Each structure stands twice: as structure tokens, then as C-alpha cells.
Amino acid sequence: MKKQNELPNSKQSSWVSFLLVLAFLALVFYLDQIIKPTNKMYMLMTVLQKGSVYALAAVSMNLLNGYTGLFSLGHAGFMLIGAYTYAIFTIPSSARDTVYQYFDAAIRFSFPEAFSNVMGPAGTALGVLVAVILAGLLAAFFAYLIGLPVLRLKSDYLAIATLGFAEIIRAVFQWQKLGPITNGSNLLKSFARTSKFKLEVGDTKLVLSTFVPVLIATVSIIIIVKLVNSTYGRAFKAIRDDEVAAEAMGINLARHKMISFTVSSFFAGVSGAMMAMVLSIAQASNFKSAMTYEILLMVVLGGIGSTSGSVIGSFLFVAASEWWLRGLDSGTFLGINAPGVFRNGFRLVVFSIIIMIVVLFFRKGIMGEREISDLFRSRKKKAKGAAQ
Amino acid sequence: MRKDKPCVLKVEDITMQFGGVVAVNNFSMEEYEGEIVAIIGPNGAGKTTAFNVITGVYAPTNGRVTFNGERVIENFPRGKMKKAYLGQNAGKYTGHLEPTPDRLTALGMARTFQNIRLWKSMTVFDNVLIAKHLKRTSNLFSATFGGNRAEEQAQREEASALIETVGLADVRDELATSLPYGKQRRLEIARALATEPKLLLLDEPAAGMNPQETVELTRFIGEIRDQFHVSILLIEHHMDLVMDISERIYVLDFGSMIASGTPAEIQANEKVIDAYLGVTDDA
Numbered sequence: 166m167k168k169q170n171e172l173p174n175s176k177q178s179s180w181v182s183f184l185l186v187l188a189f190l191a192l193v194f195y196l197d198q199i200i201k202p203t204n205k206m207y208m209l210m211t212v213l214q215k216g217s218v219y220a221l222a223a224v225s226m227n228l229l230n231g232y233t234g235l236f237s238l239g240h241a242g243f244m245l246i247g248a249y250t251y252a253i254f255t256i257p258s259s260a261r262d263t264v265y266q267y268f269d270a271a272i273r274f275s276f277p278e279a280f281s282n283v284m285g286p287a288g289t290a291l292g293v294l295v296a297v298i299l300a301g302l303l304a305a306f307f308a309y310l311i312g313l314p315v316l317r318l319k320s321d322y323l324a325i326a327t328l329g330f331a332e333i334i335r336a337v338f339q340w341q342k343l344g345p346i347t348n349g350s351n352l353l354k355s356f357a358r359t360s361k362f363k364l365e366v367g368d369t370k371l372v373l374s375t376f377v378p379v380l381i382a383t384v385s386i387i388i389i390v391k392l393v394n395s396t397y398g399r400a401f402k403a404i405r406d407d408e409v410a411a412e413a414m415g416i417n418l419a420r421h422k423m424i425s426f427t428v429s430s431f432f433a434g435v436s437g438a439m440m441a442m443v444l445s446i447a448q449a450s451n452f453k454s455a456m457t458y459e460i461l462l463m464v465v466l467g468g469i470g471s472t473s474g475s476v477i478g479s480f481l482f483v484a485a486s487e488w489w490l491r492g493l494d495s496g497t498f499l500g501i502n503a504p505g506v507f508r509n510g511f512r513l514v515v516f517s518i519i520i521m522i523v524v525l526f527f528r529k530g531i532m533g534e535r536e537i538s539d540l541f542r543s544r545k546k547k548a549k550g551a552a553q
Numbered sequence: 554m555r556k557d558k559p560c561v562l563k564v565e566d567i568t569m570q571f572g573g574v575v576a577v578n579n580f581s582m583e584e585y586e587g588e589i590v591a592i593i594g595p596n597g598a599g600k601t602t603a604f605n606v607i608t609g610v611y612a613p614t615n616g617r618v619t620f621n622g623e624r625v626i627e628n629f630p631r632g633k634m635k636k637a638y639l640g641q642n643a644g645k646y647t648g649h650l651e652p653t654p655d656r657l658t659a660l661g662m663a664r665t666f667q668n669i670r671l672w673k674s675m676t677v678f679d680n681v682l683i684a685k686h687l688k689r690t691s692n693l694f695s696a697t698f699g700g701n702r703a704e705e706q707a708q709r710e711e712a713s714a715l716i717e718t719v720g721l722a723d724v725r726d727e728l729a730t731s732l733p734y735g736k737q738r739r740l741e742i743a744r745a746l747a748t749e750p751k752l753l754l755l756d757e758p759a760a761g762m763n764p765q766e767t768v769e770l771t772r773f774i775g776e777i778r779d780q781f782h783v784s785i786l787l788i789e790h791h792m793d794l795v796m797d798i799s800e801r802i803y804v805l806d807f808g809s810m811i812a813s814g815t816p817a818e819i820q821a822n823e824k825v826i827d828a829y830l831g832v833t834d835d836a
Contacts, residue, residue: 395697
């Protein structure tokens with residue numbers, strides 16, 4: 166009896182998962198060193214980079230849509246805020262005037278620069294980190310403001326309202342009058358980007374271009390998982406399962422919905438910042454509602470209410486669309502050479518069909534509501550049952 | 554009546570009007586510590602509406618509710634209702650207090666639902682554990698980063714102990730919705746008890762139960778009152794259950810209270826018999 170009461174992440178299993186995560190990060194770090202951009206396998210690194218951006222975006226959306234049951238479609242808007250915040254605050258002063266060629270840049274401050282002036286190279290890394298966190302905080306702040314009126318709505322109405330706000334955010338960022346800050350409808354570039362992230366140890370330069378986004382995503386996802394497993398996460402699930410009962414059991418709906426909404430948006434902002442640093446540009450027109458739908462698709466494919474599902478879903482999605490199905494657009498696929506059929510756009514046709522098949526055969530997504538750890542647990546249980 | 558004990562719940566002149574329909578008309582009642590009180594009445598008498606007013610689901614059109622000596626709900630006809638109001642005692646109340654149900658739960662009222670509302674995707678244990686969320690002292694950050702391990706552990710132990718007390722230990726890790734009906738009821742009551750209430754409100758606890766289950770439930774409700782030192786207010790159709798365990802009964806018909814008293818008094822009351830059996834016009 167006593168044993169059952171213990172926290173589910175008992176010390177041993179949390180050590181095992183900690184070591185697994187560490188091993189994964191070490192592997193990514195190693196791959197970063199051996200696979201150069203000229204290598205044929207560099208596609209793998211691209212998938213890891215973009216996949217980690219989308220994985221965080223999907224997991225944060227899942228926190229809201231899957232765990233709290235709030236159907237929100239504002240994700241692209243919050244990612245945009247994150248991307249722009251990150252970009253604006255990491256453009257070095259030397260490049261600022263070329264970036265803002267039509268405007269007089271209003272924000273003349275760069276975190277990596279400011280910190281490296283004081284602390285040297287370590288300051289650059291710290292500056293990037295501060296900019297990423299600020300990106301999340303600003304996204305969360307806007308989410309809070311939007312949430313005040315919008316979170317009273319339910320299901321489809323909430324979805325439409327958040328979708329509308331995301332489009333408003335995009336329109337505002339493209340507004341010429343805000344040009345001195347956002348560069349209007351022009352793109353932001355030359356800011357700190359992953360392709361330039363390097364660690365100098367003596368004479369050797371260690372490449373960090375994949376390691377950094379993967380690390381940020383991993384840490385963020387671990388935090389979200391911890392939140393979901395905490396007493397607050399349980400309250401979120403209660404709201405999802407039955408709002409009336411949750412309120413009757415003393416869960417303040419407005420407060421908990423707001424917490425979920427702002428935390429989800431914080432990490433959406435972080436993933437936006439990661440997207441900027443991976444793509445090395447930030448442009449408002451990229452953050453259309455289509456991006457929200459893509460992320461929603463990853464969440465649904467992976468399984469609504471499963472964090473590991475969202476991660477798996479986003480990596481599979483990115484790998485399929487960026488790598489495995491590339492050949493369908495460029496003439497040769499799986500050794501079949503048919504330039505007549507495999508033309509630009511054919512990839513999307515096949516991709517859509519695959520998604521339909523997956524949704525048909527996995528009604529609740531690849532993982533359903535389970536996590537990877539559940540799979541191991543049930544196997545252990547089965548093994549025990551067989552032994553008896 | 555246990556008038557020597559402090560008054561837990563005092564309902565004064567509650568009127569609930571929806572449009573032109575007065576669902577509850579000038580309903581007053583009180584409940585003293587440790588009592589089991591029932592509200593009965595035929596279908597559509599306004600029992601559940603009265604219940605929803607007391608638990609904060611609806612704001613009353615007029616009237617006041619005092620809980621544990623604290624004024625918690627109060628309203629008077631305002632806005633459109635000012636002219637449309639059909640009830641009595643307009644002008645008697647001037648305050649405006651409209652707490653959400655979670656506020657009232659935090660003050661010590663906990664309820665169950667007529668059509669059981671358990672959290673479907675969760676186990677018996679989690680259902681009880683989540684109700685403990687109300688009693689947390691940790692904030693979002695300490696809860697996320699494991700700064701509340703002691704509290705978490707304590708909550709888990711309390712939830713486990715509660716499950717054992719109500720006799721659900723054998724189904725602790727089953728999905729709540731996989732339980733048989735009677736046990737789901739029991740779990741819902743356990744979940745309400747996990748919020749450590751002073752007043753437990755049961756909305757038709759015996760609805761849909763067979764006679765055997767009803768007998769068990771009757772005993773169970775009595776045990777809860779003694780073990781957890783709660784007062785109990787229940788709405789019920791089942792006359793056997795009501796007459797067995799209630800100390801006092803309020804009878805509603807067409808939104809108005811037609812009688813109140815001990816079970817024996819109620820059983821002998823002409824008006825109640827008429828309301829339940831119906832009166833022919835020429836009688």
C-alpha cells in the first residue's frame with residue numbers, strides 16, 4: 166500500500182530518463198561535428214533542427230488543446246511574436262542599418278552584443294538565451310491580454326477568436342508605421358542564428374548548429390512534462406474532462422485556463438525564436454494560420470493529449486515533408502525516375518494521402534493518450550503476468 | 554432540530570426567475586451542524602434549481618445565502634428583472650454577491666451531481682487526488698519544478714486513505730468510468746469529501762440505483778456524516794432513503810415550499826400527500 170502512494174517518477178526511473186536524454190543530446194552533439202552541410206546526410210540535421218522547433222510548438226499546443234481542452238488556433242501569432250522579439254534583440258549594431266534599410270531602427274540594442282562586451286564570448290551565449298526567454302515572455306504577455314476576453318469562450322468560438330487574434334498580430338507586425346521596430350513587411354535577418362553557433366575550445370571549433378535548438382526544445386519539453394504531471398497539470402486535465410465538475414471541486418476555471426494559455430504561449434514564443442534562429446530569417450508573412458494548422462496536424466497525428474505523440478508526430482511530419490518525400494518533387498523517388506509524374510507539387514498530393522491513411526487507421530493518433538513510458542510499463546506488466 | 558449547534562447554511566427568501574417563469578419562489582431553509590436535511594418534491598418542483606442556487610451555479614434573482622455565518626450569495630432584481638420580477642420581498646435585499654462555484658467549494662461546500670460527473674479519462678485515485686488541488690499551497694513554479702514534494706506526497710496519502718475509508722481501495726487504479734454505478738456514486742461522494750467540506754450537498758444520490766444499492770447508500774451517507782463531521786443536504790426522489798436518514802425535510806411544489814418538518818410530520822402532512830398523489834378537481 167505504502168509503495169503505491171509514492172510519486173510516479175520514483176528516483177530510479179527519473180535517473181534512467183535523465184540519462185537517456187543526456188545520451189540523446191550527446192548523440193546530437195556528436196552528429197553536429199561529423200555531418201557537415203556538404204554531406205548527403207545533412208538532411209538529417211535539417212530535420213533535427215526544424216523538427217525540434219515544431220516539436221516544441223506542437224507540445225505547447227498540446228498543453229492547451231490536448232491537456233486543458235481549450236481549442237485554440239492562435240499558435241502562429243504567438244510564434245511570430247517570439248520570432249520577432251528574438252530577431253530584433255539579437256541583430257548586431259553593425260548589421261542594423263542594412264537590415265532596416267527603409268526605416269530608422271528604433272531599438273538599438275542587442276543582448277548578445279551587450280553581454281559579450283562585458284563577459285566576452287560567454288556573454289554571446291547568455292545574450293541569445295536571454296533573448297529567447299524574452300521572446301517567450303512577450304508572447305505570454307500578449308496571450309494574457311488576449312486571454313482576458315477570449316478565454317470565456319468555448320470550443321469552436323474560442324478557436325475562431327484566437328485565429329482572428331493571430332491574424333491581427335500578423336497584420337500589426339507588417340504595418341508600415343511600425344517599421345522602425347518590425348521592419349514593416351520586410352524580413353529581419355543577420356541576427357544570431359544557429360548556423361553560426363560555435364564553441365571554441367583551444368583551436369578546434371565545435372559546431373552547435375543542431376545541438377542548440379535540440380537542447381532548447383528538450384529543456385522546454387521537460388518543463389512542460391513536469392507541469393503536466395504536477396497538481397496544476399492534473400487540474401488542467403480535470404477541466405478538459407468535465408469543466409462543471411472541475412469548478413464544483415474548487416478549481417478556478419478562469420485562473421487555470423489563463424495559466425495554461427500563457428504557459429502554452431510562452432513556449433510557442435520560444436519555438437518562434439528557435440524558428441528564427443534555425444531559418445536565419447524572420448518574416449511575418451511566414452506565420453500564417455496555415456502554420457497553426459500544420460502544428461495542429463502534428464498534434465493530432467501524434468495523439469491529442471500525448472506529449473511523446475506530439476514529438477513523434479512533428480519529427481515524422483518534418484522528415485516526411487522535407488526529406489523522405491523530396492524525390493516526389495524532383496523527378497526521382499525510391500529509384501523510380503518519372504519526371505513527368507514526380508513534378509513540383511506531387512509531394513503534397515502524396516503527403517495528404519498518407520495523412521488521411523494515418524488518421525483513418527490511427528483514430529486517436531499514433532500514440533493515443535499514452536506516453537512512451539506507458540508502453541514500457543505495460544510491457545513490464547505483461548511480462549510479470551506471463552511469469553506468474 | 555439541533556438548534557443548540559451553530560447554523561451551517563441559512564437560505565433566505567431565495568427566488569429564481571427565468572424569463573417569466575418562477576422556478577423557485579421565496580424558498581427559505583436552514584441547516585445546523587451535523588444535520589442531514591432533505592429537500593423533496595415532485596418532478597419540476599424546483600429542487601435542483603434551489604440546489605444550483607445554493608452551490609453558485611445560478612445567481613438567484615432575489616434572496617440571500619449565508620454559509621457558516623458568512624454572507625456568501627445575495628442578489629436583488631436588477632436590470633431587466635427589475636420590472637419583470639414576479640416574486641416577493643423585492644427591496645429586502647440590497648447586496649450583490651455572486652461567487653463562482655469554486656469559491657464556495659473553497660469555503661467548504663462540496664457537491665455531487667444528479668447525472669454522475671466524474672473525470673472520465675482518469676483513475677479512481679486521480680479523481681480523488683485532483684479534488685485535493687484546492688488545498689494546495691504551492692504555486693505554479695514550485696509545483697512544476699518539484700519544490701512541493703512533501704505536499705504532493707501528503708496529498709497522495711490523504712487521497713489513498715480516503716479511498717480506503719469509502720471502500721474503493723480494490724478499484725483504486727481502475728478508470729473511474731469502468732466502475733459499476735453504485736461505486737461511481739460512492740467515488741463522487743469521496744471526491745467531494747476530498748475537498749474537506751463542512752457541508753456536503755448530494756443531488757439525488759440514489760437516482761438510478763436498485764433497492765440493494767439504495768440500502769447500502771443510506772448506510773454510507775450516515776457513516777460519512779459521523780466520520781467526517783459534515784452536515785448533509787440532499788435532494789431525493791427515493792422516499793425510503795429520505796425518510797430513513799433525514800432529520801428534517803423541506804417539501805417543494807411548483808417552486809414554493811409547502812411543508813417542512815421531521816419525516817413523521819411530513820408523512821402525515823395533507824398538502825404533501827396531495828402534491829405527490831395529485832388532487833382531483835372535484836375533491
